[in-house]
Amino acid sequence: MARKRKTWYAILGLLMWKPMSGYDLKKMVEMALSHFWSESYGNLFPTLGALVDAGLASRREDTTSGRRRHVYTITVKGRRAFERWLAEPTDPPQTRNEFLLKFFLSSRRSLDESIALLEVYRAQQRERLAEYKESEAVLESAARSRQMPESLASVFGTRRPGRGGENELLLIYLTLRHGVHAVEARLAWIDEALRALRARKQRQRKERT
Amino acid sequence: MARKRKTWYAILGLLMWKPMSGYDLKKMVEMALSHFWSESYGNLFPTLGALVDAGLASRREDTTSGRRRHVYTITVKGRRAFERWLAEPTDPPQTRNEFLLKFFLSSRRSLDESIALLEVYRAQQRERLAEYKESEAVLESAARSRQMPESLASVFGTRRPGRGGENELLLIYLTLRHGVHAVEARLAWIDEALRALRARKQRQRKERT
DNA sequence: TCAGACATGTAAGTCGTTACATGATTCA
DNA sequence: TGAATCATGTAACGACTTACATGTCTGA
Numbered sequence: 001m002a003r004k005r006k007t008w009y010a011i012l013g014l015l016m017w018k019p020m021s022g023y024d025l026k027k028m029v030e031m032a033l034s035h036f037w038s039e040s041y042g043n044l045f046p047t048l049g050a051l052v053d054a055g056l057a058s059r060r061e062d063t064t065s066g067r068r069r070h071v072y073t074i075t076v077k078g079r080r081a082f083e084r085w086l087a088e089p090t091d092p093p094q095t096r097n098e099f100l101l102k103f104f105l106s107s108r109r110s111l112d113e114s115i116a117l118l119e120v121y122r123a124q125q126r127e128r129l130a131e132y133k134e135s136e137a138v139l140e141s142a143a144r145s146r147q148m149p150e151s152l153a154s155v156f157g158t159r160r161p162g163r164g165g166e167n168e169l170l171l172i173y174l175t176l177r178h179g180v181h182a183v184e185a186r187l188a189w190i191d192e193a194l195r196a197l198r199a200r201k202q203r204q205r206k207e208r209t
Numbered sequence: 210m211a212r213k214r215k216t217w218y219a220i221l222g223l224l225m226w227k228p229m230s231g232y233d234l235k236k237m238v239e240m241a242l243s244h245f246w247s248e249s250y251g252n253l254f255p256t257l258g259a260l261v262d263a264g265l266a267s268r269r270e271d272t273t274s275g276r277r278r279h280v281y282t283i284t285v286k287g288r289r290a291f292e293r294w295l296a297e298p299t300d301p302p303q304t305r306n307e308f309l310l311k312f313f314l315s316s317r318r319s320l321d322e323s324i325a326l327l328e329v330y331r332a333q334q335r336e337r338l339a340e341y342k343e344s345e346a347v348l349e350s351a352a353r354s355r356q357m358p359e360s361l362a363s364v365f366g367t368r369r370p371g372r373g374g375e376n377e378l379l380l381i382y383l384t385l386r387h388g389v390h391a392v393e394a395r396l397a398w399i400d401e402a403l404r405a406l407r408a409r410k411q412r413q414r415k416e417r418t
Numbered sequence: 419t420c421a422g423a424c425a426t427g428t429a430a431g432t433c434g435t436t437a438c439a440t441g442a443t444t445c446a
Numbered sequence: 447t448g449a450a451t452c453a454t455g456t457a458a459c460g461a462c463t464t465a466c467a468t469g470t471c472t473g474a
Contacts, residue, residue, distance in 0.1 A: 004307075004432080004433080005432085005456090006305070006307055006310070006433085006434085007433080009310075009314075009436085010310055010314075010317075010358055011354065012281065013313075013314030013317065014314070016317040017317065021452095021453075021454090022453080022454070022455090023452065023453050024453075032313075033306055033310070033313065034304065035304065036304060036305070036306040036308075036310065036313075037304065037305055037306070037308040037309070037310050038304050038305060039434095040433075040435055040436080041454080041455075042435060042437090042455090042456080042457090043433075043434055043435075045454065045455055045456085046455085047454095052353075065268065067442060067443065067452065067453065068441090068442080068453070069452090069453070070453090070454075072470075082314075083318070085311075086311060086314070086315055086322065086326075089329075090307050090308045090311055090326075090329075090330075092333065092337075093246060093306055093307070093308065094303065095244065095246065095247050096215070096245070096247060097244055097245040097302055097304065098213075098299050098300065099216055099301070099385050100245040100246070100387060101215070101218075101219055101242070101245065101246050102224070102294075102295060102299055103380070103383075103384065104222075104241075104242065104245075104380050104381070104384055105218075105219075105222030105223070105295070105375045106295055107379075107380045108222065108225040109376065110294070111226060111376065113261070114365070114380070117295075117299075120298070121299075122402065124301065130300075157405075163228065165372075167316045167320065167409070168316065168407075170316075170405065171312070171313050171316040171323070172313070174312075174401075174402045174405060174406075175309050175312065175313055176345040177398060177401060177402070178309060178398050178402075179396040180426070181395070181401075182391065182394055182395075182398075183395065184394065185390040185394030186387075186390070186391075188390055189386060189387050189390040189391075190391075192383075192386060193383045193386070193387075196379065197379075197383075199422070200376070200379060201402065203305045204392060205359065208470090209337070213461075214429055214461085215461085216461075216462080230424095230425075230426090231425080231426070231427090232424065232425050232426080248462095248468080249462070249463055250425095250426080250427075251428080251429090251462075251463060251464070251465090252461075252462055252463075254426065254428090255427085255428090258427095274471090275469065275470075275471065276424065276425065276470060277425070277426075277469090277470080278424085278425070279425090279426075280427090311462085318430095324428085382447095412458080
């Protein structure tokens with residue numbers, strides 16, 4: 001059956017910006033999409049080959065620089081495939097959360113074990129929130145000055161895009177905000193869960209006397 | 210290198226409750242963990258075999274019922290492995306969200322395309338929230354009466370667990386609450402993103418005149 | 419009697435990561 | 447000169463899903 005091929009479309013979508021090498025693509029993912037997407041070379045390069053075989057992208061050797069370099073360009077067929085994918089329904093995000101599994105199963109040991117897991121999780125999420133907030137500040141100041149931050153300009157190519165071309169910047173900001181909302185929700189949940197578990201512990205202690 | 214084997218530990222953790230067959234395990238996952246975990250038969254049965262080979266579980270043929278049935282019991286070695294896993298750090302949840310990928314890439318088409326994607330996403334999330342709220346109500350009334358709901362009792366075995374044994378119920382409730390918080394956060398983000406995109410659209414329309 | 423639940427499994431394929439392997443260029 | 451970055455790829459493995467395959471028992 002026809003499967004997802006998420007990497008195919010991720011690459012095609014990025015090639016909508018400009019022709020790029022595998023290395024460039026990897027950087028773009030890391031600079032702009034790392035909060036919600038990742039690609040490894042071991043997946044990227046074979047997929048680029050498959051894309052060329054399928055006629056969705058073309059490869060050309062770049063001889064302008066001394067280095068050996070393969071530049072990939074999206075084809076008309078590739079654009080159509082990308083647009084079809086955009087219009088398709090998106091399947092709901094995965095239903096596998098290792099932390100929640102551990103948390104649930106920890107209850108077979110003791111409530112203290114569950115509480116300890118939550119406390120570690122809280123520390124992780126707080127750290128992540130701090131990172132996100134830092135990126136957020138960078139993006140907000142960039143938006144005010146209408147200048148792409150250095151790191152993004154280097155992968156997107158334009159430092160001062162004209163006429164609304166800074167949509168990239170807005171979309172990067174919004175996807176980051178998604179992360180912020182998610183982390184804040186997790187922190188709120190952690191507090192709620194800690195309160196509930198501590199209350200239950202109290203009650204059990206009383207009942208045992 | 211030693212990889213995750215999440216299914217191994219999921220199964221071991223569930224076998225901490227009681228000995229079960231592959232079919233029972235599948236049901237337990239579906240009844241109690243489906244918001245954050247899934248297992249397919251094609252994964253479950255081979256893993257059960259591997260667990261037996263590794264000495265972490267034992268298999269015995271159940272002859273009491275007419276049906277052919279394999280019951281798996283966690284071994285002492287299995288318990289130790291489970292406890293080690295619980296104490297290990299949990300790696301942060303995956304960084305691949307197909308919706309956000311689509312949303313980000315859609316900006317190459319038009320802001321209207323991005324807005325349309327958000328609206329579909331919002332409808333999905335609202336629906337999911339309604340489902341969660343329904344389960345929540347069931348669990349809350351169960352907690353008040355201190356009785357496990359029928360469906361859960363059938364997989365956990367006890368309808369009226371004594372002395373704090375209803376921790377399962379609390380943990381199931383809390384993991385569901387995690388889902389509620391997550392969906393609500395997504396809805397809040399969607400509203401924020403829609404406002405931002407519409408404002409940007411306005412501005413671009415004005416600039417074009 | 420027949421639908422629905424019980425029950426177990428295999429084969430093929432997809433997706434992805436990690437480790438390995440190699441080498442060129444640039445700049446301090 | 448040597449570290450960092452640029453640059454491309456393969457091999458092996460791991461984890462999981464889907465589709466296929468097969469059969470039994472229970473109760474309306």
